[in-house]
Amino acid sequence: MCDICTAHGGGKKWFEVKRHVEVKFAKEMGFEPWEKDHWQHVHQQYAQLAAQAGDAMADPVMAENVRKMIDNLIFQIHPLNKNVTFTFPQGHGAQVLTRQEIEGVIKLSGEPYLIECLCRKMINNASDRCCIPLGLHGETAEMFPSKQEKVERISVDEAIALIRKFNEQGRVHTLAGTPLPMAMAVCNCEVPNCIALRPRVDMGFNYIIRGHSVAKVDVDKCIGCKECLSRCQFGAITFQNATGRARIDMWKCYGCGLCAETCPEKAIELIDRESLPALKDWW
């Protein structure tokens, strides 16, 4: 079990719990001001924290302390006890999920919205409508700065069709908990222009934790077509000339499942992280 599931799942995975996607429950817990605050200040937090963290990261001892501080902010404060302080990303984490898991979350929520991705707008000045906030997170998305286009309410079927399209394009699906464990936004990210994946992959901040599965190549089925190589955004897949097969570095794998979807021979299987003793604590 990942830390979020252990703390909030009650035996299930955290994103399979119905109340974690319900607008009613989020409002009862008083998260409406938190959500508005998040939309208003997410840009400032990224730009200012990134600039400050950069100086600290140059020093190895400081870097370790900054990492610990950020882990504490994300995971060790229990957001459901209402002690969330505003204007700081307390309890805002995310997890990489497979397409099937994401579709399950969207069906469970039943209230998807569609907006422009705030990361790509902020970092690339590109208009990219791929962010699918759910429930309360979508309702409050109008609080976002004026660079935002309109917030659109879409149906569950439309949302799932979009997810499949993004999957074909090779985007990593992540589910953001704002705050954890409230499952409130489905992101379709690209490295490096994502404000959460960039700090995770390049700097080691655990804004995004690895998924519940890891990809493994079935050596008997792999024909060495190299289809999967370009799909991995984390540099986990390489082609081995000696054996003529793809090799997946499971320590680097985030479990997004993009390689498994594209394999024409179904030679990549997603196995449960818990079933591998070495990787079961590697999130």
Add this chain to the structure above:
Amino acid sequence: MKNHYKIKWSNEKCTDAFNCAKCLEVCPEAVFAIYAPNREEGVAPEEYVISPAMQYFCNGCGACLAVCPNDALKIIPKS
């Protein structure tokens, strides 16, 4: 961690960040970010500024220098 270059940014010279933002589009390392500081309710386009937030990933390629119409930035190698 990379960290070979420092980007010296001038908000005085960068006068129309909201409509220009060309450096964001060309940067291969996604260094820049556009945002509005001190925002509470609503924000005017003039309040947006660009910040070289992830400047320690800068590889010194100079694509931003080539597109900036106002010479608002300098890339300085770290000693």
